[in-house]
Structure formats: structure tokens, C-alpha cells
Amino acid sequence: MLILPRGLLSALYAEPAIRALFEEKSVRREIAVCHEHADLYAGHPAVCRVAFSEADGLAASFDKVITLRGSLRKEAAMDWVYEVARQLGVTLQQQTPQISLNSFDFVRTQRFGIGKLARPRIALAFSAEAFPEWPASSRRDLCRLLRSRMSAGLVYVGGCHGQIEESAKDLRGKLTARENAAVLKQCDLLISEEEEMASLAAAVQTPVLFICKKPWDQWPAGEGAQVISIFPRKPQEVLEAMGRINPAFLVRALSCEEDRIEPTE
Numbered sequence: 299m300l301i302l303p304r305g306l307l308s309a310l311y312a313e314p315a316i317r318a319l320f321e322e323k324s325v326r327r328e329i330a331v332c333h334e335h336a337d338l339y340a341g342h343p344a345v346c347r348v349a350f351s352e353a354d355g356l357a358a359s360f361d362k363v364i365t366l367r368g369s370l371r372k373e374a375a376m377d378w379v380y381e382v383a384r385q386l387g388v389t390l391q392q393q394t395p396q397i398s399l400n401s402f403d404f405v406r407t408q409r410f411g412i413g414k415l416a417r418p419r420i421a422l423a424f425s426a427e428a429f430p431e432w433p434a435s436s437r438r439d440l441c442r443l444l445r446s447r448m449s450a451g452l453v454y455v456g457g458c459h460g461q462i463e464e465s466a467k468d469l470r471g472k473l474t475a476r477e478n479a480a481v482l483k484q485c486d487l488l489i490s491e492e493e494e495m496a497s498l499a500a501a502v503q504t505p506v507l508f509i510c511k512k513p514w515d516q517w518p519a520g521e522g523a524q525v526i527s528i529f530p531r532k533p534q535e536v537l538e539a540m541g542r543i544n545p546a547f548l549v550r551a552l553s554c555e556e557d558r559i560e561p562t563e
Contacts, residue, residue: 299330299349299360306475306494308370308378309335310501313342313395315382320344322388330360335475341398375497395501403480410469410481415451418486418547420444421504422466423456423495429511431531434460440489440533441466447537448547455481455488456495487540487547500525505543507536 300316302308309331320329320343328346331339336348349356357363366385370378376393383390412419422441428434441463444450452466455478462468469481478495479502482488488499489507496506508527510516516527521542528539541548 299332299347299357299363301363301365302331302333303366303368303370304334305370306335307375307497308366309333309338309475310395310397310497311370311375311378312366312382313339313397313501314379314390314393315386315388316342317344317392317396318383318388318390319386321391328360330356332356337474337476338397338479340476341400343398375493395497397476397479397498397501399476399480399483399502403476404484407477407480407484411467412453412481412484415453415467416449417451418448419451419453419484421453421455421482421485421488421490421495421499423454423488423490423492424460425491426457431529432509432511436530436533438463440536443533443537453481453485456490456492487543489536496525507539507543509536 300312302312316329316331320327329344330347330349331345332349334350336350339345339348347356364386366382368378368381379390379393424437428437437460441452444452445463445465452463454462454466454468454470455473456470458471473481475498479498482495482499482504483502485504487505487507488495489509490496490499491509491511496508499506503524506525508525510527510529513529516529523543526539526543528535530536530539537548
């Protein structure tokens with residue numbers, strides 16, 4: 299049984315090493331995961347059981363209990379991938395976390411009306427704190443651009459921060475980690491300031507546009523990359539970056555009349 303440190307990122311970034319441990323051919327293993335977000339491992343091919351609270355009662359059923367050590371630092375999540383592999387003594391074949399969803403996960407999210415949102419369907423995850431180059435007004439103008447220039451269906455996920463665009467779906471603070479994953483899987487793109495939501499979207503292969511708080515936090519990515527990070531100073535730069543992920547996004551935006559949004563005071 300594996301006991302993971304608290305936090306959504308810990309659960310996500312332990313997954314590649316857990317998968318590698320299971321795939322070792324020399325030993326047959328039955329793996330259990332104990333974590334507050336253990337539902338992310340429900341139905342995972344490498345995991346036979348999950349637990350959400352203290353592992354004392356479950357530990358007696360297993361020959362070995364491993365408590366993974368160390369703290370996962372935001373903005374350095376990939377370090378945790380290799381740290382878990384080191385502690386479990388495995389060699390990683392693939393470093394990107396993967397979440398296994400099933401049809402029931404999507405049925406459960408139907409009550410939120412995700413399928414009724416227009417395409418492109420864009421998820422938004424904004425952090426608690428804005429920063430000078432990207433204030434709350436820029437967020438609002440971006441959402442208005444997405445609606446007016448792309449007729450996008452918008453859904454807010456993650457934490458409960460800030461106002462929402464009219465007619466958008468607000469699911470902030472209402473979902474489990476697994477439900478968030480199922481919602482993100484049904485979206486065409488996530489625009490995020492939250493590392494947790496960005497990592498969750500990447501784990502279900504939903505393209506991510508990550509908004510950095512510092513210019514040096516950007517990482518290089520070519521055209522067509524599934525994850526792109528930018529340090530925008532105006533909403534139009536976000537639309538341009540969306541075109542790097544999927545040219546159809548930019549074509550859709552440019553096909554409409556030039557937007558005439560007045561600056562938000």
C-alpha cells in the first residue's frame with residue numbers, strides 16, 4: 299500500500315511511478331493508494347484498492363506499506379515525478395500522469411449541463427491573486443472576447459475566485475477531483491492560472507494554456523503543443539496563443555468582426 303502526501307498535485311504526479319511499479323514483470327503486485335484524492339485512481343489498471351482517510355485499518359491487508367516522503371513544491375511538480383520513482387526504485391517509461399475515466403464519470407457530470415455548452419468549449423481556472431501585468435479586468439475582457447469573437451461556451455473550474463462571465467457555467471468548488479477531470483475531458487481547452495487544474499487537464503489529454511505570473515516561468519513549446527505557457531499583458535495575446543495550440547481557434551476568432559471592447563475600469 300502506498301500512502302501519498304496531501305494535495306492534488308501529489309496524487310497526480312505519483313501516478314507515473316505507480317504505473318511503472320505495476321508494470322514491472324518480475325513481481326506480481328496488488329497496489330492500494332491512500333490519499334484524500336484517491337478517487338483519481340478508481341479504475342486505474344495498476345491500483346486494486348483506494349482509501350481516503352487513515353490507512354491503519356487497511357494496512358493489515360498488505361505485506362508492505364510505503365509512505366512516500368518529501369514535499370511537492372508548486373512550479374516544480376515534475377521534480378516529484380522523479381522523486382517518487384526514486385523512492386519506489388523504478389525506472390520511468392513515461393513521465394506524464396494519466397487518469398483513467400469511464401462512462402459513468404461522464405454520466406455523473408451530465409447534471410451540470412456540460413454537454414449543452416457551445417463549442418469551442420473552454421474551461422477557465424483563475425487563481426486567488428491577480429498580478430499587475432494581468433489584473434482582474436484583463437480576465438474579464440478575455441472572457442468577453444472568447445464569447446464575442448469565438449461564441450465559446452465557458453465553464454469555470456477550480457477555486458472560487460472572482461466574478462464570472464454572464465451565461466458561463468460556474469462549477470468552482472462544487473466538484474471532486476475526479477469530477478473536475480471528467481468535466482475537463484469534455485472541454486476543448488483549459489485556460490488556467492492554477493497549476494493543479496492545468497495538471498489535471500493534461501492528465502486527461504485536454505489542451506492547456508497556462509498563464510504564468512512571471513515572464514521567466516514560461517517554457518518553450520512549438521506549434522501544435524498540447525500545453526503552452528504564456529505571460530500575457532493583454533487578452534488578445536491569449537487568443538494568439540490559442541492559435542498555436544489549435545489553428546482552428548485563431549481562424550474562428552479572426553473570422554468574426556474586430557471586437558470593440560471598451561477597457562474595463
